[in-house]
Structure formats: structure tokens, C-alpha cells
Amino acid sequence: MSSKINVNQLNLWYSDFHALKNIQIAIEEKQITAIIGPSGCGKSTLLRVFNRMNDLVEGVRMQGEVFIDGMNILDSKTDLVTLRKRVGMVFQRPNPFPLSIYENVAFGQRIHNHITKNSLDEIVERCLKCVLLWDDLKDKLHKSALHLSLEQKQRLCIARLLAVKPDLLLMDEPCSALDPQSTARIEELMRELKTDYTIIIVTHNMQQAARISDRTAFLLLGELIEHGTTSKIFTNPTKKDTEDYISGRYG
Amino acid sequence: MQKFKEFIIEKLILISGLASIFFVILIFLFLLKEGLALFKFVNPGQFLFGKNWYPISEPAQLEILPLILGSLLVTLGAAVISIPIGVGCAIFIAEVSPPSIKEILKAGIELLAAIPSVVLGFIGMVTLVPWVKNIFQLPTGLTAVSGSIMLAFMAMPTIVSIAEDALYSVPKSYKEGALALGSTKWQAIYRVLLPAASSGIFAAVMLGLGRVIGETMAVMMITGNAAVIPKSILQPVRTLTATIAAEMGEAVVGSEHYFALFAIGIVLFVVSFMINVTADLFLHRKKI
Structure with missing residues (x-):
């Protein structure tokens, strides 16, 4: 098993609603995996399984196994702090x-370390450089982050993640609040990050999935319909549902 | 006909709106007229900073520093007790408690706000006062600290409900973001939610304290009413409000004493006004 993540027979319920049904998927290391599908199909829910953010939802129930680097994170003994340090998340609205x-x-x-001022300065600089914000912001580091543009905010949220040194990045429609140019630049950034991080992105923008991802998973009504290399899914899908969706017949 | 009806209703509403402002202005003018008359007899500096309040001696000594300090001491004491408990309670309700307990707590807080202050004063008198007397081995339990404890109960509902609102209106995405970075619940509250809600919490505290400073009945019943400069919180004190309430009935209309009580009213008015304005500024301040 060389995969970064192995999901085995995953079921998830929100109270009575069966949101994820028998999900079986392997996610490769240092690649971008896109999860696509129409609204309400469970994309975000699946993403939020990987850092157990679903735990915050009242009445959620999970069954099955999710291995990250061989560790079952659904185990009740999993330390959520350690897990979320390793599995970072970027949200739909920059926050x-x-x-x-x-x-x-x-x-x-x-929150995680006791660290000296000097090394903290270094980390802040390194992370901001990594998301290409350093040159623009190095003179206003102590200004409020709420005055930045949406794109800058989203970059900042990514920088904030990198500082925790995760090895998996979950992105929940990270560009849906951004204009096309900003989106292109964030996508560029994701391609660069791919060399060091495993990235899973949820998007309902199929072009985006086609542009940036190596592998694509298609979800429909809580079921994983198809999963494979992006080129295969978009040019030669095996399932009828997938073909209908990517050709825009519904969704 | 329809139009005429509209016109009448509109004007009636306008008059009701103006009436409240009109009465506030009238009250304020009356307060000023009666209060400022005092300064024909006593100079303002001496009135505010002199140490002797002997309104019925001959000649009357009308100096309110002991009363100001009494009010301050009782208020500070109430602040020390009610701020940590009130803010803590707000955090618990907004962030920690399960929904069922949350409803019970909120109802309880509202109930606390609904208890008339004279009832709180009365309960304090028969339970708290003897307790304070025994615990600290005092000649009397009617002290500043008893007043502070009772007033803390009165400030609590205001502090809790406004601070809870402030915490609740912090976008959920902040908390999610913090938790997703691997923070514990407490780290998310302490490092993100509290700073984000700080201006609202500050306003809550100010409004709570505003209520404490203006409170009369309970303090009159349990602080002992001795108009001396307090040296410790275990002494009887007299507050500005209690002085007015206790002495207005016996002051001869038009006497220096009578004017002095109105002047105290002005002092109270100014203090409450400043507290409310500060709270308002913070409540409506743009988040950083």
C-alpha cells in the first residue's frame, strides 16, 4: 500500500441522512486529487472526514476505516490535534x-510550540514567501489581515497552514470566492505546492479539476461513481453517470 | 379619507417619538437647574473632593468624596466578581454547553434579571450579611463587600447576555479555521474568539457596571450607609444613589441639602452617561 490515504468501506450519516455510502478510494502521495460532483453529493463531507472536521456537526456517525500513512484516523483513540496538524484545510471563504x-x-x-521570537520571524517569512505574499506584505506584517484582498486572504490562509508543517492539504472549493485571475494564480500556487504536499481539492468547477488535478474522483448522491487519472475521467469515463456529468448534462 | 387617516397616524407616531426625547430634556434641565443652584453656596471643588458629608449639622457640610468613593468601591468589588463569572458564563453558553443546558442557562439568566432589586437586597440582608459578619469576624455585616456581592448578581445578566451575543456573532469560520489548524477548543476560544469579540465583551462589562452604579435599593439595604471615607471593603460605606434615596424625603425643599442631592444626581447622570457612551462606542466600533 503505497497510497497516502486508503479509505475502506466508509459510511457516514448525519442523523438519519446517509451522506456517504461505502466509499472505497486510495489517494496517492504528492499528487492533486480532485473530488467533483453536483451540490449535495457529499464532496465536502468526504473531505472533512480526513481531518475529522465532521466531528463538529451534531449527530454525525461514521463507520469504516480511513488510513492515513497506515493509521486509522477514525479510531476513537486518534488525537485530533495531531491529526489536524498533519492534515491542513483551506476553506471556501478565506477565513x-x-x-x-x-x-x-x-x-x-x-498553539503547538514554544518558540523563540527569531525563529518565529523566520517561519512567518518562509511561509509568506512560499505563497508569494512576502514581497507585497513584508512592510505591513502588523496590519490587520482583514483588510487584504480576497486572493491575498486565501493565500494567507494557505501560509497559515504551511506554518504548521502539514503533509496533506485539504482544499474545500478554495477559489469559489475569487475572480478568474486570482483563481489562476492560486491554481499556479497549488501546482508548486504539489512537490511537497499531497493535495485533495473539492471543486464544482470541472474545468478547474481538469486543469490542476492528477486524479479525479466523481461523487454522486453519496456514492463514489468513478475514480481514476484526470485525463481518463475527462476523456474516456467508464460510467454513464460520469460522462453525463462532465459533459454538463446535469449538475 | 384614507390619506387623512394615514396623516393622523403618522403624526401620532411622530409625537410619541418626540415625547421621549422631550421628557429626557425636561428631566435633564430640571436636574441642572436644581443641582447647579447648590454652587451658589458651595464651590464645586469642595463639593466633589471634600471629605465631610454632614447635611444636617449647622452649618451643613456638603462634600461628597466619601459617597463617590463608596460608590466606586462597591462598583469595583462588583466588577471583580461579576466580570470573570459573567464572561466565563457567556463563553460557556456560547461555545461549550450542549444545546439543552444552554436553554436552561439562558432562561436562568433572564430570571435573574427579572428579580426586583429590593428582593435581592432583602435576601442579601437576611442571608449574606450575617454570613459576611461571621466569616470576617466583623461587628456588622453591612459592608461594601456585601453590597458588591449582591450587585454582582445584578450586573451578571447584562454582562452574560451581551457578551454571549458578541461571542455568538463571531463568524463560525474563525473557530473552524482555528480547530482545523489543530488548536484545542480552549485555544480557539482564547486566541481567536475572545479577541474577535473583545469590543462586544467590553461593552457588555460597561453596561453591566452602568447598572451597578445606578442601583439604589439593594445597596441602601446592605452597605451600611456610613458616609465616611472607606479604608477597606469590610467597612460600611454609603453610595451616591443611596444618599439621594435616603435623604430626599427629609431635605427641606429649596435648602442647600436639597440642592446638594440634585447635584449628586448630576454626578450620577454624568457617570452613567459616560459609561453608556463608552459602551456604545465599543459596541458599534468596526472590528479591526
Whole structure:
């Protein structure tokens, strides 16, 4: 099993609603995997299984196994703090904290480590450079992060993640609030991040999935219909449902 | 005909709106007229900072520093007790408690707000006062600290409900973001939610304290009413409000004493006004 993540017979219920049905999928390391499907098909739910963010929802129930690097994260003994440090998440709406730019990036270090001022400065600089914000923002690190543009905010949220040193990045429609140019630049950033991180992105923008992902998974009504290399899914899908969806017949 | 009806209703509503402002202005003018008359007899500096309040001695000494300090001491004491408990309670209701307990707590807080202050004062008098007397081995339990404890109960509902609102209106995405970075629940509350809600929480505290400063009945019943400069919280004190309530009935209309009580009213009005304005500024301040 060389895969980064192995999902085995995963079922998830929100109270009575069966949101994920018998999901079986392997996700490869240092690739971008896109999860596509119409609204309400369970894409975000599946994504939120990987860092157990679904635990916050009242009445959620999970069954099955999800191995990340061989560890079953659905095990009740899983330490959520450690898990979420390793599995970072970028949200649909950029959600920088109402703190300074510096403190946003430093947040992860502050909650996880006791660290000296110097090395903190270094980490902040490295992470902001990594998301190409450093040159623009290095003179206003102590200004509020809420005044940035949407794209800058989303980059900042990614920088904030990188500071925690995750190895898996979950992105929940990270570009849906952005204009096309910003989207293109964030996608560029994702391609660069791919060399160091395993990325899973949820998107209902099929072109985006086709542009950036190596592999694509298609979900419909809580079931995984098809999963394979992106080129295969988009040019030669095996299932009728997949073909109908990517050719825009519904969704 | 329809139009005429509209016109009448519109004007009636306008008059009701203006009436409240009109009465506030009238009250304020009356307060000023009666209060400022005092300063024909006593100079304002001496009135505010002199140490002797002997309104019925001959000549009357009308100096309110002991009363100001009494009010301050009782208010500070109430703040020390009610702020941590109130804010803690708000955090619990907004972030920690399961929904069922949350409803019970909120109903309880509302109930606390509904208890008339004279009833709280009365309960304090028969339960708290003897308790304070025994615990601290005092000659009397009618002290500043008893007043502070009772007033803390009165400030609590305001602090809890407004601070809870402030916490509740912090976008859920902040909390999610913090948790997704691997923070614990408490880290998310302490590092993100509290700073984000800080101006609302500050306003909650100010409004709570505003209520404490203006409170009369309970403090009059349990603080002992001794108009001396307090040296410790275990002494009887007299507050500005209690002085007015206790002495207005016996002051001769038009006497210096009578004017002095109105002047105290102005002091109270100014203090409450400043507290409310500060709270308002913070409540409506743009988040950073």
C-alpha cells in the first residue's frame, strides 16, 4: 500500500441522512486529487472526514476505516490535534483570523510550540514567501489581515497552514470566492505546492479539476461513481453517470 | 379619507417619538437647574473632593468624596466578581454547553434579571450579611463587600447576555479555521474568539457596571450607609444613589441639602452617561 490515504468501506450519516455510502478510494502521495460532483453529493463531507472536521456537526456517525500513512484516523483513540496538524484545510471563504498578518501565520506555532521570537520571524517569512505574499506584505506584517484582498486572504490562509508543517492539504472549493485571475494564480500556487504536499481539492468547477488535478474522483448522491487519472475521467469515463456529468448534462 | 387617516397616524407616531426625547430634556434641565443652584453656596471643588458629608449639622457640610468613593468601591468589588463569572458564563453558553443546558442557562439568566432589586437586597440582608459578619469576624455585616456581592448578581445578566451575543456573532469560520489548524477548543476560544469579540465583551462589562452604579435599593439595604471615607471593603460605606434615596424625603425643599442631592444626581447622570457612551462606542466600533 503505497497510497497516502486508503479509505475502506466508509459510511457516514448525519442523523438519519446517509451522506456517504461505502466509499472505497486510495489517494496517492504528492499528487492533486480532485473530488467533483453536483451540490449535495457529499464532496465536502468526504473531505472533512480526513481531518475529522465532521466531528463538529451534531449527530454525525461514521463507520469504516480511513488510513492515513497506515493509521486509522477514525479510531476513537486518534488525537485530533495531531491529526489536524498533519492534515491542513483551506476553506471556501478565506477565513483569516481578526488578528495581524504576522499573528495569523504565527498562530500555528503559538498553539503547538514554544518558540523563540527569531525563529518565529523566520517561519512567518518562509511561509509568506512560499505563497508569494512576502514581497507585497513584508512592510505591513502588523496590519490587520482583514483588510487584504480576497486572493491575498486565501493565500494567507494557505501560509497559515504551511506554518504548521502539514503533509496533506485539504482544499474545500478554495477559489469559489475569487475572480478568474486570482483563481489562476492560486491554481499556479497549488501546482508548486504539489512537490511537497499531497493535495485533495473539492471543486464544482470541472474545468478547474481538469486543469490542476492528477486524479479525479466523481461523487454522486453519496456514492463514489468513478475514480481514476484526470485525463481518463475527462476523456474516456467508464460510467454513464460520469460522462453525463462532465459533459454538463446535469449538475 | 384614507390619506387623512394615514396623516393622523403618522403624526401620532411622530409625537410619541418626540415625547421621549422631550421628557429626557425636561428631566435633564430640571436636574441642572436644581443641582447647579447648590454652587451658589458651595464651590464645586469642595463639593466633589471634600471629605465631610454632614447635611444636617449647622452649618451643613456638603462634600461628597466619601459617597463617590463608596460608590466606586462597591462598583469595583462588583466588577471583580461579576466580570470573570459573567464572561466565563457567556463563553460557556456560547461555545461549550450542549444545546439543552444552554436553554436552561439562558432562561436562568433572564430570571435573574427579572428579580426586583429590593428582593435581592432583602435576601442579601437576611442571608449574606450575617454570613459576611461571621466569616470576617466583623461587628456588622453591612459592608461594601456585601453590597458588591449582591450587585454582582445584578450586573451578571447584562454582562452574560451581551457578551454571549458578541461571542455568538463571531463568524463560525474563525473557530473552524482555528480547530482545523489543530488548536484545542480552549485555544480557539482564547486566541481567536475572545479577541474577535473583545469590543462586544467590553461593552457588555460597561453596561453591566452602568447598572451597578445606578442601583439604589439593594445597596441602601446592605452597605451600611456610613458616609465616611472607606479604608477597606469590610467597612460600611454609603453610595451616591443611596444618599439621594435616603435623604430626599427629609431635605427641606429649596435648602442647600436639597440642592446638594440634585447635584449628586448630576454626578450620577454624568457617570452613567459616560459609561453608556463608552459602551456604545465599543459596541458599534468596526472590528479591526
